[in-house]
Amino acid sequence: MEKFCTEKSKALHEETKKYLVDGVGSFFHITSYGEYPIAITHAKGSRLYDVDGNEYIDYVLGFGPMLCGHCNPTVDAAVKAQIDKGTHFSAPTEDLLKLSKKLTEIIPSAESVTFQNSGTEVVMTAMRLARAYTGRYKIIKFEGQYHGWSDEEKISIDAKSIEEMGDREHPNKIIHTKGQRLTSADDLIVLPWNDLDILERYLQEQSDEIAAVLMEPVMFDSGPILPKPGYLAGVRELTEKYNVLLIFDEVITGFRLGLGGAQGYYGVTPDISTFAKAVSNGYPFGVVAGKYEIMNCGIHSSGTFNGNPVGTAAALAVIEELSKPGTYERMEHLGQMLEDGFRELGKKFGIKIYARHMASIFILFFGFEEDTDDFRDWLGKADIPFYREFSKRMEQYGVRLTDRRGREYLSVQHTEEDIRRTLEVAEVVLSELVS
């Protein structure tokens, strides 16, 4: 197997850096292994093509949105039709009604919806709604969970070590970037996830100040870590008992675990939930959904591009595409193939591989085999340098994985042949790495 030559990507990166900060469109496009990112010319189905003419099987999928695959014919036809009719009106359309109604039918918590353009914005809106509705300001969030990049969202999303996280019962609040106000975290309570006892203690003591508990229902953004059996239902019970709202951030799980998101998958209905990424297959769009009286409690959430007709057309087409019979089953099947294949490779090379799939998401990591409980547990066991080196080498042979946290995305256009090829490449890479 020949390693790809990516010299043109390297040269392009050097030149771009002169004019564009870090030479990339977004901070997370910088690879965690500190080298230049591959530059893309075009994409189709499950494949990406770079400026050097290399072809990659893509499991990054634009950090998740491309659930229907690149250049999906249904979605792109709807978008092209909308472009011919105009791209931005700042006014209601018939499609807005159609989409809003549809979302209230497919998302269990959605009695009413509102739109934004990104995951960061929908979570900001959800927090504002919770505060306005309850008249309280504190929000509980969990260690290792990412909800966007605003000052208040980018707290305790990661840690250099378990020590940095402080005492488990009273975790440190970790600020992540220069320029973030030190007071950003003042209204946040940060707790370890998957622990009902600690959560209840805080709710008992401070519920008269707490507006909401905000969580990713599955910790895909870090870990990935699954909720312990009964945990989500337990959180729902506790939030009801202490009269605090429950917000599910479904920016990753939304449409990926099914059209009803994680709330549909696990049968636990939050008060408010947020969707973005996969809702519109690459066109910026975000959804906040929730109980009618909460959603309509009178906050202002503005935005020039909210409810944009192109994103609206894309979202309607995505729902149509994903509603076709057998769509999720096919992705489940491919995820199962990856899971089985990586478990076999773990045995063959005598190394610990964590491999799991859920609907259209495949989870891969090294250093442990069983589920981890929370971010501290994961951080203590995960072999991060090994995963980074593995993903870097996979890319050099034409399989593009996320370079950070082992969350690999499938699309409706991935095939069994993609999976077989991925496992072949993985075997070559592991034989290089495990002597």
Ligand SMILES: Cc1ncc(COP(=O)(O)O)c(C=O)c1O
């Ligand atoms: C769970 C979660 N919430 C919110 C966000 C922020 O979304 P965006 O990057 O669209 O602002 C992300 C992004 O990865 C996410 O994973």
